[in-house]
Amino acid sequence: MSDVETRRRTAEQIRTLLETEGESVQKNTSHFNRQQYEVTENFDQYEEARTRARAIKEDAIEHLPELIEQVEDAVTANGGSVYIAEDAADAREHVADLVGDATVVKSKSMTTEEIELNERLSQNGADVWETDLGEFVLQVADETPSHIVGPSLHKSRDEIAQLFNTRFDPEEPLQTAEELTDFAREYLGERICEADIGITGANFIAADSGTLALVTNEGNARKSAVTPDTHVAVAGVEKLVPSVGDLEPFFELISKAATGQDIPQYLTLLTPPVGTPTLDFETNDTLESSNDRAFHLVLIDNGRLSMRDDPELKETLYCIRCGACSNSCANFQHVGGHAFGGETYSGGIATGWEAGVEGLDTAAEFNDLCTGCSRCVNNCPVKIDIPWINTAVRDRINQAGDDQFDWLVEGLTPDEEGSIDARKRLFGNFEMLAKIGSATAPVSNWLMNARPTKALLERTLGVDRRRSLPSFERETLRDWFDARGGSDIADPRREAVLYPDVYTNYVHTDRGKAAVRTLESLGVVVHIPAVSESGRAPLSQGLISTARARATSVADTLDSHLDQGRDVVVIEPSDFAMFQRDYERLLPAKEHERLREQSYEMLEYVYGLLANGADKDVLSRGEHIAYHSHCQQRTLGLETYTEAVFEDLGYEVVTSDVECCGMAGSFGYKQEYYDLSVDIGDDLRSEFTDVDGPIVASGTSCLEQLESLMSPRVQHPIEIIAPDNY
Numbered sequence: 001m002s003d004v005e006t007r008r009r010t011a012e013q014i015r016t017l018l019e020t021e022g023e024s025v026q027k028n029t030s031h032f033n034r035q036q037y038e039v040t041e042n043f044d045q046y047e048e049a050r051t052r053a054r055a056i057k058e059d060a061i062e063h064l065p066e067l068i069e070q071v072e073d074a075v076t077a078n079g080g081s082v083y084i085a086e087d088a089a090d091a092r093e094h095v096a097d098l099v100g101d102a103t104v105v106k107s108k109s110m111t112t113e114e115i116e117l118n119e120r121l122s123q124n125g126a127d128v129w130e131t132d133l134g135e136f137v138l139q140v141a142d143e144t145p146s147h148i149v150g151p152s153l154h155k156s157r158d159e160i161a162q163l164f165n166t167r168f169d170p171e172e173p174l175q176t177a178e179e180l181t182d183f184a185r186e187y188l189g190e191r192i193c194e195a196d197i198g199i200t201g202a203n204f205i206a207a208d209s210g211t212l213a214l215v216t217n218e219g220n221a222r223k224s225a226v227t228p229d230t231h232v233a234v235a236g237v238e239k240l241v242p243s244v245g246d247l248e249p250f251f252e253l254i255s256k257a258a259t260g261q262d263i264p265q266y267l268t269l270l271t272p273p274v275g276t277p278t279l280d281f282e283t284n285d286t287l288e289s290s291n292d293r294a295f296h297l298v299l300i301d302n303g304r305l306s307m308r309d310d311p312e313l314k315e316t317l318y319c320i321r322c323g324a325c326s327n328s329c330a331n332f333q334h335v336g337g338h339a340f341g342g343e344t345y346s347g348g349i350a351t352g353w354e355a356g357v358e359g360l361d362t363a364a365e366f367n368d369l370c371t372g373c374s375r376c377v378n379n380c381p382v383k384i385d386i387p388w389i390n391t392a393v394r395d396r397i398n399q400a401g402d403d404q405f406d407w408l409v410e411g412l413t414p415d416e417e418g419s420i421d422a423r424k425r426l427f428g429n430f431e432m433l434a435k436i437g438s439a440t441a442p443v444s445n446w447l448m449n450a451r452p453t454k455a456l457l458e459r460t461l462g463v464d465r466r467r468s469l470p471s472f473e474r475e476t477l478r479d480w481f482d483a484r485g486g487s488d489i490a491d492p493r494r495e496a497v498l499y500p501d502v503y504t505n506y507v508h509t510d511r512g513k514a515a516v517r518t519l520e521s522l523g524v525v526v527h528i529p530a531v532s533e534s535g536r537a538p539l540s541q542g543l544i545s546t547a548r549a550r551a552t553s554v555a556d557t558l559d560s561h562l563d564q565g566r567d568v569v570v571i572e573p574s575d576f577a578m579f580q581r582d583y584e585r586l587l588p589a590k591e592h593e594r595l596r597e598q599s600y601e602m603l604e605y606v607y608g609l610l611a612n613g614a615d616k617d618v619l620s621r622g623e624h625i626a627y628h629s630h631c632q633q634r635t636l637g638l639e640t641y642t643e644a645v646f647e648d649l650g651y652e653v654v655t656s657d658v659e660c661c662g663m664a665g666s667f668g669y670k671q672e673y674y675d676l677s678v679d680i681g682d683d684l685r686s687e688f689t690d691v692d693g694p695i696v697a698s699g700t701s702c703l704e705q706l707e708s709l710m711s712p713r714v715q716h717p718i719e720i721i722a723p724d725n726y
């Protein structure tokens with residue numbers, strides 16, 4: 001299939017999901033997400049618990065081979081059996097041998113989805129019933145999960161009612177959520193009583209005792225595990241922790257992260273085979289001996305031990321499958337896991353899982369839906385850097401790309417990246433494009449937005465023709481700054497480097513000029529050096545070695561300024577996030593640390609200057625303002641500085657609440673994602689429709705999205721507060 005056809009097919013699939021599943025997915029995921037924010041805000045030890053949970057997982061994965069040996073000994077000593085399955089087929093066959101044609105009840109387990117267990121068991125004539133309500137709905141509907149935690153949250157109550165009424169033909173049609181739940185509980189209760197074997201997953205397994213921890217909202221896992229006399233637990237090897245004592249931070253975190261509940265509804269700790277006798281439901285009063293119980297633990301490798309040796313994918317194994325990364329993801333909130341997922345796993349962390357257990361091809365199908373906005377980062381209870389895993393996998397996918405449109409981007413190609421998609425090269429080398437565009441403006445602006453050019457760009461590189469392309473300034477910010485003779489003020493209080501990001505230098509020069517005027521009026525001498533693009537553009541396309549080269553160049557250029565004690569002030573939040581977060585992966589630790597400590601986001605810096613005695617009366621005032629903070633700025637907890645400065649200057653601020661504007665850099669320009677980008681942007685637009693006052697956005701992509709959806713002029717906050725008569 002050609003690139004054009006692939007893009008069309010993806011766009012069509014996304015449009016269909018927006019229309020069919022989007023509403024339910026958004027309602028459910030954003031509800032979980034809001035609850036998660038609330039509950040973690042009220043949990044004083046949130047950061048401490050995350051740090052402990054992370055440390056335990058790091059240690060457990062480090063010692064995984066020993067833990068596997070330990071759990072084998074423990075379970076065997078308890079009277080159970082352990083099987084280590086190399087891959088999915090091995091695990092499937094082993095469980096199929098254990099089960100034969102028995103009647104089976106299962107509790108929710110993504111690992112059994114991963115090995116496609118149900119299909120295999122059915123081939124043997126086994127009668128298999130899912131007992132988790134969401135999984136049961138999917139089993140009846142013959143569909144695949146769309147979310148790690150809420151497999152059927154893409155379905156509305158009405159759809160489920162229709163499904164149950166058609167399939168089970170109850171005496172009275174089922175309608176309300178309560179009626180549906182009661183029906184399923186009763187129906188599945190009967191299946192559990194009849195079952196020969198119960199199959200569960202395991203949220204955690206204590207290696208020293210063989211104790212399983214099962215967390216559910218419905219209590220179905222414990223019923224499935226102990227009602228039949230045979231229990232088979234199927235879990236990935238990464239679920240092992242040293243002992244029950246290590247589970248405490250996970251119990252504190254898992255439900256908060258997953259659904260925003262304070263504590264799990266049902267938390268079961270059992271060390272099978274359990275000692276309690278089983279009940280014979282046929283005779284109703286006969287208790288059999290507990291000696292008749294059997295327990296089989298099937299631990300699955302299926303790529304996990306190789307992931308452990310992979311420096312980029314290793315972190316994926318720390319994942320506790322809570323789904324918080326999906327819930328906080330703007331793209332996932334709108335299309336769900338049927339677009340943003342692979343064969344089993346969905347959402348932000350799915351790229352890591354799918355790359356590890358299925359391979360790069362599966363991961364590549366949805367990897368681009370991660371825009372790197374980083375909103376999931378603070379939500380992950382084990383502090384996994386999910387955007388980085390996605391970037392690293394994207395980098396690997398790039399190496400397998402083709403070069404059919406190389407001629408279009410000749411000269412923009414970084415030598416060291418190998419054979420990669422031409423569009424990625426184009427977006428990844430935006431600095432070069434901006435240089436050419438600025439040097440040839442206004443002709444370049446006219447040409448880029450002319451209909452034939454847009455049609456060509458759409459056809460060849462998949463740049464959606466409905467998007468306006470950036471308009472370059474002939475006089476760059478640095479040219480303007482040099483022409484005015486730099487910066488020279490009386491009695492300066494500080495010296496700062498204003499980082500001229502590509503957009504500020506070539507496109508939105510007004511915000512750069514406003515920044516210079518503001519800083520000078522607050523007593524700061526400004527420097528604007530000739531410095532490279534931060535590496536953000538190539539990094540977002542998965543071009544890691546190019547991003548690393550840019551980061552090194554930026555660090556080298558800023559070195560002498562840092563030596564002289566100058567602060568680095570950054571206007572574009574995504575570039576600031578590079579300095580703060582991403583450079584940790586791209587620069588030597590000492591260099592990153594120095595730059596991180598000495599750099600400030602623009603309004604954070606203004607806030608600091610005012611707090612340290614600078615005169616706020618030189619700044620402009622107003623009454624109302626609608627403010628959209630950039631996603632990476634929010635992840636770094638910086639939007640409060642902008643709000644505080646505005647409030648200090650007398651503004652009443654309405655801040656947007658949505659996770660993302662829907663542009664996230666180059667994402668909204670891509671033809672296949674245009675509709676999704678607009679759908680997400682619409683949520684942002686609706687928050688500002690009734691606001692009386694100017695709209696401001698910290699990030700360039702947010703600004704462009706708001707301008708295209710609402711048609712007002714959108715400015716950076718610094719343009720609003722800059723002194724009038726300077």
Ligand code: SF4
Nearest residue numbers: 319320322323325380
């Ligand atoms: S990556 Fe983190 S947030 Fe996402 S499912 Fe795993 S543990 Fe939860």
